[in-house]
Amino acid sequence: MPFPEIELADSAEFARTPLPRVLIALHRAKYNGSLVLHNGRQQRRFVFQAGSPVLSESNLASDSLAAHLREQRLISAEGYPPVLDYARKREVSEGAALLALRILEPVQLFHALREQIRDRLVDSMRWQKGRYELAPTGEENLDIEPLGWDLPPLIHRALADHWTVDRLLNSLSPRLLLYPRMGPGFAxxxxxxxxSPDHRSHMAALHETRSVSESLGAGLTATPVLAALWVLDSLGTLDFAEAPPERRQDEVLTEFDAEIELALVDGDGSEKVDEVPANEAPSQLCTETETLRLKIQTLRAGLGTLDHYQLxxxxxxxxxxxIKKAYIEAAKRYHPDVLARLGLQDIKTEASEVFSQLTQAFDVLSNPEMREAYDAEQRGELSGSDAQILAQAETTYRKGEILLRMGDFGGALRYLESAVKIWPDEGVYRSALGWALYKQPCPDPKAAREHLTSAVELSPGDPVxxxxxxxxxxxxxxxxxxxxLLDRAKQLEPQSD
Known part of the structure; x- marks a missing residue:
């Protein structure tokens, strides 16, 4: 279920088709022509070539070349009137005047014009009101091709800067509970x-055996991560399924990019071909395989005594x-299907148990609340059963919170009610449940009041x-x-809304 090609109308409101969606469609279609954007009295026009913006015009004074050059400190306010005078008298562009007067070098003007295109386009993606118009030409001008920008990074930057977490979650909501499959162009x-390296690691964590929300974890609250998922989905580099794939007995994951063939001659003179990693000799591979076997067997024997950190x-x-880096390395090393590649099929059952416990350990330690509860248990401050119950409540609450952010209040209720039932003394759980009861399609303000009153009593410092x-x-x-109460919320958190 990849994101389909977008069919754009020649003109439409941003409320119907947001500008980032328009730009993705133009990029995928390798569009040639103009895109005119209107927002009240503001108007910007972009010329596209092969799906990239290569020229821009604007009726905004703040968008002028003079304003851009002053902002970049390439020219002073006093130094620009002679440029305008020269351009008017000679009937040439401001850029030509800048070069003729030797105020800028050609390379400086080139970069200034490119940056002007980028800044205008990124700023336009803030517009939630307005409309666009398309005027295809089907022609290309090779002379202006170097001015073009790669659109996906610009769209990602604009979404991360201008869209909220809630807006991104709402746009991505059909995907979050599905299982992703990376296409050939994903990497x-x-x-x-x-x-950033941390945000990139969230993308690397996407896997077809886990839903998107489970894979991203804490990344669901980071706009750069959600913006990246939005762009990658819109580009069609991801496919989605409603359930994880069934693993075949002979299916393996190859962890080596390069392989060579080692030819061995049998007694009858025929060649026997074995594949080994390109940078490892057979004897070295054998030694490391046996070391890995011993390590897995040792971990398997200690599963009842090792804590999450030791695992x-x-x-x-x-x-x-x-911790995430350590888990990724461990997953690469101990995944049962990877071990099959090394001829360790005979300990696949033990490896599966180890891998399952590793994943459980990471799930706990990567969640701040669950990690705090686990550490408290290790220190003897909570009983094992209490910590397990708290971890279960937190996991359930997180699922409900995602749906709450997406505006699916009815869907969130099932998880939030369960979280409150498991751990009724957590104010955050009560607050989320009360809000879902109030915002659901058939509001229940009296029940909402009960839970929110308890939330305020349990968490008197919580502005939300x-x-x-x-x-x-x-x-x-x-x-x-x-x-x-609203005044008190402002006192506790001035930015509360």
Whole structure:
């Protein structure tokens, strides 16, 4: 179920087709022609060639070449009037005047014009109101091709800067509970985006055996990660299924990019071909295989006694990023299907148990709340059963929270009710459940009030709980109490809304 090609109307409102979606469609269609954007009295025009913006015009004073050059400190405000005077008298462009007056070198003007295209386009993606118009030409001008920009990185940057987490989650909601499958262009597309190492690792965590939300984990709250998923999905580099694939007995994951053939001569003179990693000799591979076998058997024997940190071979002092790196390395080393590649099929059952425990350990340690509960249990502050219950409640709550952010309040209720039932003394759970009850298609403000009142009592310093209770009480007609709660929310968190 890849993202389909987008059929654009010649003109439409941004409310119907957001500008990033328009740009993705033009990129995929290798569009030649103009794109005119209107937002009230503001107007910008972009010329596209083979799906890339190569020229731009604007009626905004802040978009002028003079303003851009002043911002880049390439010219002063006093130095630009002679440029305009020269351009008017000679009937040439401002760029030609800048070159003729030797104020800029050609390479400086080239970069300034390119950056002007980029800045105008990225800023336009803030517009939620307005419309676009297309005027295809079908022609190409090779002289202006070098000015073009690669659109996906620009779209990713604009989404990460201008769209909220909630808006991205709402747009991605049909995908989050599905199982991703990476297409042949996925890795290359990821490399084109400007992602930090931590955000890039979230993309690497996508796997067909886990839903998107399970794969991304904490990345669901990071706009660069969600923006990257939006772009990669829209480019058609991802496919999605409603269930994970059934593993075949003979299916293996190849962890080596390069292989060579080692030809051995049998007694009858025929060649016997074995494949080994290009950088490893047979004897070295044999030694490492036996070492790996021993390591798996040792881990399997200690599953009942090793804690999560010992399983992942990390220090309890390490941060989440380092733990994630350790898990990825362990997953590459101990995955049962990878071991089949090394001829270790006979310990596949043991490896599966080890891998399952490694994944469980990472799930706990990569979640701040679950890790805190686990550490408390290790210190003897919580019983094992309490920690297990708390971890279950937190996992259930996270699923409900995702649906809550996506605006699926009815769908969130099932998970949030379960979380509150498991751990009723957690104010955040009560707050989320109360809000879902209030915002669902058939609101239940009285039940919402009960849970939100408990949330405020359990978490008196939580501005969100105060704000939500205030909104519910306002709907119930208790205006003065509602206003007091809303004022208190502002005191606790000035940015609360």
């Amino acid at each position: 290359r597309a990821v490399q084109r985006l400007e992602l 992942l071979d990390v220090s309890p002092k390490l941060k989440s990023a380092a 709980a105060h704000f939500r209770l205030g909104m519910v009480l306002r709907a119930l007609g208790e205006s003065q109490t509602a206003q007091n």
